[in-house]
Each structure stands twice: as C-alpha cells, then as structure tokens.
Amino acid sequence: MAAGGQTALESHIENIAWEQYHDQAVHLLQEYIRLDTSNPPGNEVKAAEFFHRLFEAQGISNTVFTYAPGRANLYAVLKGDGSLRPLVLLNHMDVVRAEPRNWRVPPFSGEISDGDVYGRGALDMKDEGLLQAMVMLIAAREKLPLRRDLIFLATADEEVGDTGSAWILENHPELVRQAEYLITEGGSNLIRPGGRTVYGIGVAEKAPYWIRMTATGRGGHGSIPIADSAPTRLVKAMDRVVSWETPIHLLPSVEEFFRQIAPLEKETRASEFRNIRTAPQDPAFARALTRDENFNYLLRDTISLTVLKGGQQTNVIPDTAYCEWDVRLL
Ligand SMILES: [Zn+2]
Structure with a gap:
C-alpha cells in the first residue's frame, strides 16, 4: 500500500494519459471489424494475426495456434509478480453472418455514425475483445505493476462449434488452469429510469x-x-x-440480484424484490413476475x-x- 491508501497500481493508473488510448481504441476497433470473420467459415486466423502484430509491436509475449485451415486461437500473457493467481481475458474472434441488405452501413465497414462504431461484431464481441487487447497494451506500455499474470485468450468458432476453445482445453489446458478469474462476454445491463445504470455481472449460466x-x-x-x-x-x-x-426455483445468486436492484424500484415492488423468496406467495406478484420477460427466466x-x-x-x-x-x- 502506498501513502493515502492507494495501491501502487492505482497511482499508476491515475497518471495515464487516457485520451491517446481512446483514439487508438476507436481506430483499432474499426480495423478489427473490417476483418470479415463471419462464421461459417470463420477465417479467424486474420484476426489472430491482427492481435499478433499489435502485441509484437508492444513486446507482449504471444502465440498463434492455427489448429485448422483458416482457424486459429491467440494466447498472450503479461507476467505478474505471482502473488495472486492469473486473470484471463477471454474473447471470441468470429462473428455471426451479416446480410448487407439488412444494414444501414456495410456490415464490415467499421463506419462511425453519430459517435458510434457500426459493424458486425461491434456488440458481439469485437468491442470487448479489442478492449481486452487495449488492457494488455496499456498494462505493457505503462509498465503496470501486476500481481497476477494477465492472460489474453482470443478464440475461434464460438458462434458455431466451439472448436477453438475446445482445442485449447484439449491441447493446452495448462495455459489457463491456474487462473482464479475469467472475464468474458455475457451478464446483462439494466438501464433504469432516473438516470441510474446498473451493470449486471453474470456469475453462472x-x-x-x-x-x-x-x-x-x-x-x-x-x-x-x-x-x-x-x-x-x-x-x-x-x-x-x-x-x-x-415452478419458481430461486437460486441464492438470483435472490441476491433482486436484493441489489430493489432500491431502483418503486414501492411496493421494491419490498417484494427485497423479499423475493416469499413475495411470489402472492399470486398477483407471481403472475406479474412471470409476465416480465426480463425476470421470468431467472426464476425457473x-x-x-x-x-x-x-x-x-x-x-x-x-x-x-x-x-x-x-x-x-x-
Ligand atoms: Zn459472443
């Protein structure tokens, strides 16, 4: 711990000039979206080479595993001091196919319109994959003092057959076996009236x-x-x-979720959410919950x-x- 209760990492982060990284992230995301990795057939090797070039330029140790024609995974690691177990940043490089006539902009253009980047994969999940790559680049360039190994793993074929992640588990389980945490796509974002945004964290599937x-x-x-x-x-x-x-089947993590979002609701819903274990005994509330597509699937x-x-x-x-x-x- 440094003075003022800040960790060494926190004081490093405070001194980063974020503006330059912002611009770099936008440009790289556009470039990444322009690589057509529609699956089928995938062609993720193009995306793996893209990350490979980025990491090589920054001196980040990385390996491209080409496991089938056109199909590849990429693994990169930044070493921590070993005092904590590794954190894995996991993303998939393939995207589902896009029919250009259903798009306002060409799906592999990475065009910017009204401040947003458009393209297939801009939401699933080239955005997050690129952000994870930026985390690696920034951590390396800023020489962040890491306690955990930071592992970047980009896989092929998540949208169709999962052959990319299966290949890693079968051939190189040691690369991720020690990890304590893994961050990937999923979870959900709730945006509520009143200008408050709650970012959900998926803890299980x-x-x-x-x-x-x-x-x-x-x-x-x-x-x-x-x-x-x-x-x-x-x-x-x-x-x-x-x-x-x-039947309604309440898991402890779901009970906790309802307790956490209860303050965002008006009464009487707030107290029903706080008491989600017993509240569905009221048939009217149980019916309302069942009708709400955003909550129903969590409960059964x-x-x-x-x-x-x-x-x-x-x-x-x-x-x-x-x-x-x-x-x-x-
Ligand atoms: Zn996805």
Missing part, C-alpha cells in the same frame, strides 16, 4: 438441455384427413408442453419452442413431424 420431439404416424393425401397423423399428434403434445409452467427452468418441421408439400400428410425445444435448467 443455465445448463442447456436441447430436446427433439418426434411424432410418427401414417402418411397420406391431404384430401383425406388422418385424425392421428404425425403433425396432429405432435401439435397436441406440443400444446401440453407450452401450456405447462415450470425455461422451455422455448424453436424448430418446427413437418411435411414438404401442402397436399401431402407426412409420416413424421418433429419439433425442437431449447430447455435451460437452473
């Missing part, structure tokens, strides 16, 4: 449990209905599932109907129909 439900039956011609055809049976079964409400296992497939042709009753459910378990 629900477990996905994906189900395909298939009905089979006799096929035939659409002119002669079949009462128990595959599509009809499937619809009846689906109706039972969508009509079912899973959820079931979303996502895929629905039957016949190929209007005049043919198919012998098979299926649907898929995206179930998320607490």
Whole structure:
C-alpha cells in the first residue's frame, strides 16, 4: 500500500494519459471489424494475426495456434509478480453472418455514425475483445505493476462449434488452469429510469438441455384427413408442453440480484424484490413476475419452442413431424 491508501497500481493508473488510448481504441476497433470473420467459415486466423502484430509491436509475449485451415486461437500473457493467481481475458474472434441488405452501413465497414462504431461484431464481441487487447497494451506500455499474470485468450468458432476453445482445453489446458478469474462476454445491463445504470455481472449460466420431439404416424393425401397423423399428434403434445409452467426455483445468486436492484424500484415492488423468496406467495406478484420477460427466466427452468418441421408439400400428410425445444435448467 502506498501513502493515502492507494495501491501502487492505482497511482499508476491515475497518471495515464487516457485520451491517446481512446483514439487508438476507436481506430483499432474499426480495423478489427473490417476483418470479415463471419462464421461459417470463420477465417479467424486474420484476426489472430491482427492481435499478433499489435502485441509484437508492444513486446507482449504471444502465440498463434492455427489448429485448422483458416482457424486459429491467440494466447498472450503479461507476467505478474505471482502473488495472486492469473486473470484471463477471454474473447471470441468470429462473428455471426451479416446480410448487407439488412444494414444501414456495410456490415464490415467499421463506419462511425453519430459517435458510434457500426459493424458486425461491434456488440458481439469485437468491442470487448479489442478492449481486452487495449488492457494488455496499456498494462505493457505503462509498465503496470501486476500481481497476477494477465492472460489474453482470443478464440475461434464460438458462434458455431466451439472448436477453438475446445482445442485449447484439449491441447493446452495448462495455459489457463491456474487462473482464479475469467472475464468474458455475457451478464446483462439494466438501464433504469432516473438516470441510474446498473451493470449486471453474470456469475453462472443455465445448463442447456436441447430436446427433439418426434411424432410418427401414417402418411397420406391431404384430401383425406388422418385424425392421428404425425403433425396432429405432435401439435397436441406440443400444446401440453407450452401450456405447462415450470415452478419458481430461486437460486441464492438470483435472490441476491433482486436484493441489489430493489432500491431502483418503486414501492411496493421494491419490498417484494427485497423479499423475493416469499413475495411470489402472492399470486398477483407471481403472475406479474412471470409476465416480465426480463425476470421470468431467472426464476425457473425455461422451455422455448424453436424448430418446427413437418411435411414438404401442402397436399401431402407426412409420416413424421418433429419439433425442437431449447430447455435451460437452473
Ligand atoms: Zn459472443
């Protein structure tokens, strides 16, 4: 601890000329967005080389792991003094595909409009990936006294198959095994009236449990209905599932979340949020909570109907129909 209760790190940070880094971050984000890493096919090797050049120029030790044609992960590390366990900054370099006709600006332009940078990945998650790279660059250039190793890990293929992170876990688990913390995308931001912003922190994720439900039956011609055809049976079964409400199941971290945001709510909601364990005993409150899409999924296992497939042709009753459910378990 230094004088005035400041740590060495805090006093270093106070003296940083942030303006130059701000401009650099904007330019680099534009450059990063212009690298088309639409997945499929990915081509993340372009992005890995981009980070490689940045880190090399700053003397940050880093490695590009090209694990398949066009697919690569990048690992970089700044050494701390070892008194604390490492912190991992994790980001993915691929983006979902973009249809240019749905965009006001070309999706890989990185154009600035009204003070915002536009482009595929500007929100998921080239913004955060680039900010994490800036943290590495600033920490290196400003020679910040780190107690933990600061690890930057950029992976390929998060949006489709997760082959990039799987490759690291299978081939180089030692690179991240000692880490105490990991920061990546996720969590949520709540913006409330009254000008107060609450930044949520995701502490866990629900477990996905994906189900395909298939009905089979006799096929035939659409002119002669079949009462128990595959599509009809499937619809009846689906109706039972969508009509079912899973019970409220309150996890301690969710209880804590409601307690934390309670002061942002007006009464009587504030006291209901403070007492979220017992408040849903009031059926009116339970109904209101269930109707609110932003809260409902926190409180129960959820079931979303996502895929629905039957016949190929209007005049043919198919012998098979299926649907898929995206179930998320607490
Ligand atoms: Zn993402």
